[in-house]
Amino acid sequence: MTYFYNVDYDEVFGNDSGENERDQALREYFVDLPEFRKFFSDKNELGIVRARKGMGKSAMLKVLSLRRKEQAPDDLVILTTGNELMGMGDFTGKSQAYLENHWKQVICKRICIEIGRRINVAFTDLEMSMVEAAELEGFKNLNLLSALTERAGGMLQKALAAAGGANVLEATKKRGVVNPEQALKNFQDKGERTVWILIDDIDAKYVDDDDNQQRVGAFFSALRSLAFNVSGLRLRASVRTDVWRNLRKMEDQDKIRQYLIDISWRDDALRSIFTKKILSYLKREQFPLALKWDEASNYYDIFDQIFYGKFNWSKQVVEPFIPLKFLAGGRPRWMGQLAKMAGVKAGTQRISEANIYAAMQEFGQEKISDIQKExxxxxxxxxxxxxxxxxxxxxxxxxxxxxxxxxxxxxxxxxxxxxxxxxxxxxxxxxxxxxxxxxxxxxxxxxxxxxxxxxxxxxxxxxxxxxxxxxxxxxxxxxxxxxxx
Structure with missing residues (x-):
């Protein structure tokens, strides 16, 4: 067997965070499970992915974003975070009814900002207010994107007609937009399109107190209300399993449960993720054998390029995947982190059993830090x-x-x-x-x-x-x- 030398383990196992992974790399190693279908389907208005940290929630949302942009390029696809949305509103110490309506308004405000980006006009410069909750009810029989662009057009005309209109027009010219009204009309003329809002890490700073219970619970209630009361909108979000379990004050939890999917990686899927990562790297490096190899048929050949021989584990001699999976708790992110830490010990050579164990002091410290945060x-x-x-x-x-x-x-x-x-x-x-x-x-x-x-x-x-x-x-x-x- 010919082996690949001078391995760059950071390149092999990629970014620890799915949302920061290179688009092409993520496409190459992402593994679809049958239970993901309803989450990716454009027929479903609402979808929530639930899993522990490091299981691939962010990667799923990013893959969905990439696929929608490829399959329906005219759709408006917005990949955002809970922190970004919370920074656009006031969510402190409010009632459940206020919070639910406020989430709806903030989500619509985020769509308006994206419309502005597409036509190179910053609607926030025009003091574009959020859509009122009562106004949202009128969008049920209208396409949301069409309704919001019409509203934006009216605000733009008023701004241009007002005393400060010249300043607004000058600001748009600096962005390369000679006629902002025409730019908006061109955007609108593409017809009734679907808006996809993909929201990651709504629970990034969650602590188990009344404020967070109310805020996060109201967020999911708002998603459900928007998904089924507004036309032309698809909503997807992620949540940690432990946070979902602790949302004791969430009135709609039983109604939302049907829109949840859980990520649970079986061994064959985890093997596939790792094999695809390694094979993708070998192909990028133009390793001759890799150009002929297939993930399913050459699994052991591919693993052998990175891991050295069999490992001793639980009084047995096993393939390296077995201890790697167990030590990382079956979480793809942690498996990649452990492999990279062991790769530092291996240098540019293949990772041995001794390299894995040499990395365990640092890896254990990182894992304890992670579970404390989680x-x-x-x-x-x-x-x-x-x-x-x-x-x-x-x-x-x-x-x-x-x-x-x-x-x-x-x-x-x-x-x-x-x-x-x-x-x-x-x-x-x-x-x-x-x-x-x-x-x-x-x-x-x-x-x-x-x-x-x-x-x-x-x-x-x-x-x-x-x-x-x-x-x-x-x-x-x-x-x-x-x-x-």
């Missing part, structure tokens, strides 16, 4: 809870792990904060929470496989566990950093 809104003292395991054993039965947490955490804090929004009652809550966030995984004595929360969420409350027949193991990716033997 889950601290569910339990504010997560950092201290995790540190209670430092220097301890790797495996405990139920009684032992509860004893550890009681002595090293509960007895040392003044007051244990709520868990998942519910008042603290006992140590069992904390063990189950650590299982839920994959800090602990379950293990049946004598069997090689580990059980995660996603694969069996009710395991902790079973009689099998109450009888101490389940062992609770600190996830192997954290052990090196926490000095757990």
């Amino acid at each position: 889950h601290s809104h569910q339990f504010m003292a997560l950092d201290k809870l995790i540190q209670s395991f430092r220097g301890g054993k790797r495996e405990y039965n139920k009684y032992q792990v509860q004893k550890l947490i009681k002595e090293k955490f509960e007895d040392k804090v003044v007051e244990v904060p709520p868990v998942n929004g519910f008042p603290y009652k006992d140590v069992e809550q904390l063990v189950e929470f650590l299982f839920e966030i994959d800090f602990l995984v379950a293990h049946r004595p004598g069997k090689p496989d580990f059980v995660t929360y996603n694969s069996d969420p009710d395991l902790f409350s079973t009689e099998e566990n109450h009888q101490n027949k389940i062992m609770w193991t600190v996830h192997s990716s954290y052990r090196n950093f926490l000095r757990i033997e």
Whole structure:
């Protein structure tokens, strides 16, 4: 076998964030699952993708944006973030009714700004106000884009006719628009088109308090109302699984649930993502064999260009994908991060088993930082809870792990904060929470496989566990950093 040398692992595994990945690279390695169809379909007014961090929510929204621009170039496709939208309005300490209407207005304001960008006129310079909630109700039988461009045209005419009109016209000329009214008319004449609003990271700064509960809950209620009461609009958004679960004050949650899809990568799909990334890199580098290879038929050949041989794992000799997936918790982003960190240890050579383990100190530290950011809104003292395991054993039965947490955490804090929004009652809550966030995984004595929360969420409350027949193991990716033997 001829091998590729001088590997650039940053180039192989790409950007850690899907929204910042190169368009062509994302097209090449993105893997479609059957459950994604309704999210991508233009027949569905509303779609929400739910997953943990690092599972590909942002990548899905970016891929949808790229596909819509290719398939329907006249449509207006807006890829934005929750932070951008929140910066366009006032969402602090308001009632649910106000917040829902305000979200609708802000979303329409964002569309108006995009119309201005398309014709090179900044409508914000014309003090273009947001569409009133009552006005939105009149858009049900009108195409939204046509209605908003007509409204923009009226505002533009008034601005040009007013005393400051000359200044407005001069400003548009500086942007290369000689006749802004004609530019808007040309934009309008393309007919009734669909507006796609793709909103990522609405929960980027979420903490579990009343303000955030109201704000994020009202956002999803506004999406549902807009999607089915305004013509020519398609809405897509992302949300973290843990945040969705904590939206206890959201009145419409049961009605919106049917528009949710969950990202859950099976092994074959994760393999495909990684194989496509490697093969795409080898082709860019003009590696001769790669030009003939096929992802499905040459899987082992492709992996062998990056990873050196088989790895020892759980008393077995396995392909490198197995430990890589487990150590990264099955999250594509974390798998890429671990591979790049191991690549630093490998230099320009293939990644060996020793390189993976040499990267675990740094990777474990990064992962602990990530889960604290992701889950601290569910339990504010997560950092201290995790540190209670430092220097301890790797495996405990139920009684032992509860004893550890009681002595090293509960007895040392003044007051244990709520868990998942519910008042603290006992140590069992904390063990189950650590299982839920994959800090602990379950293990049946004598069997090689580990059980995660996603694969069996009710395991902790079973009689099998109450009888101490389940062992609770600190996830192997954290052990090196926490000095757990």
